[in-house]
Amino acid sequence: MGQHLTIVDHPLVKHKLTLMRKVDTSTASFRQLLREISLLLAYEVTRDLELTSVTIQTPLQPMEAPILEGKKLALVSILRAGNGLLDGILELIPAARVGFVGMYRDPETLQPVEYYSKLPNLLEERMTIVVDPMLATGNSSVAAIDLVKKKGAKNIIFLCLLAAPEGVARMKEAHPDVPIVTAALDECLNDHGYIVPGLGDAGDRIFGTK
Structure with a gap:
C-alpha cells in the first residue's frame, strides 16, 4: 500500500454507501450496510498481508499451500462508532486481536x-488496522494512532468509511507513514466539524441515539 490515501472504488461499496447516506435509512439497515461495506473495505486493506507456505494434505495428495505469516492482525476500534466497522472485519478475520481507544470530541474546541x-x-x-467510520478533523484519529505507536505498533493502516480533505491532510502531516483506506473522499467539513455531504453522526446512526 504505497500511497497515503486509497479510495476503494468498487460498485458494491459505492452502492451501499449511497444507501447509508440517505436520511431515511433505518438504524437496522444502516447497521447491516456498515457490516457489509466493512467486509469489502477489509478485503482491500488486507491485500498486502505477508504469506508463507506450509505443507498440507488434501484429500488427493500433499501440497505446499499459502498461509498468513507472522502474528495475528490487530484491530483497534476508536469508540464508539469504530465498533460498527469492527464487527464486519471480524467476520473476515475472526482470529484478529482487538483493542479499543475511547475518544470523544470536545464540542467547543x-x-x-x-x-x-x-x-x-x-x-x-x-x-495494526485502526478503524473509525469518519475521518473528519482528523484530531481523534491522530491521537489514537499516537497511542498505538506508543504501544509499539509500526505497521499501521487507518480504515474509515468517509474522509474529509481536512482530516486526510491532518493525518498526512502527523502520521505520513500511516496509509488511509476509505470508501469516499467527501467535499469538506462544516462549521460543526461534520463531513459534508457525509451521512450525519455515524455513532448515532449505528446505535439509534441522538
Whole structure:
C-alpha cells in the first residue's frame, strides 16, 4: 500500500454507501450496510498481508499451500462508532486481536479527549488496522494512532468509511507513514466539524441515539 490515501472504488461499496447516506435509512439497515461495506473495505486493506507456505494434505495428495505469516492482525476500534466497522472485519478475520481507544470530541474546541485505552500486546510484531467510520478533523484519529505507536505498533493502516480533505491532510502531516483506506473522499467539513455531504453522526446512526 504505497500511497497515503486509497479510495476503494468498487460498485458494491459505492452502492451501499449511497444507501447509508440517505436520511431515511433505518438504524437496522444502516447497521447491516456498515457490516457489509466493512467486509469489502477489509478485503482491500488486507491485500498486502505477508504469506508463507506450509505443507498440507488434501484429500488427493500433499501440497505446499499459502498461509498468513507472522502474528495475528490487530484491530483497534476508536469508540464508539469504530465498533460498527469492527464487527464486519471480524467476520473476515475472526482470529484478529482487538483493542479499543475511547475518544470523544470536545464540542467547543473539536479536540479529542481520551477516556479509555486497552490494546493488544506485541503490536510491534502485528499489522495494526485502526478503524473509525469518519475521518473528519482528523484530531481523534491522530491521537489514537499516537497511542498505538506508543504501544509499539509500526505497521499501521487507518480504515474509515468517509474522509474529509481536512482530516486526510491532518493525518498526512502527523502520521505520513500511516496509509488511509476509505470508501469516499467527501467535499469538506462544516462549521460543526461534520463531513459534508457525509451521512450525519455515524455513532448515532449505528446505535439509534441522538
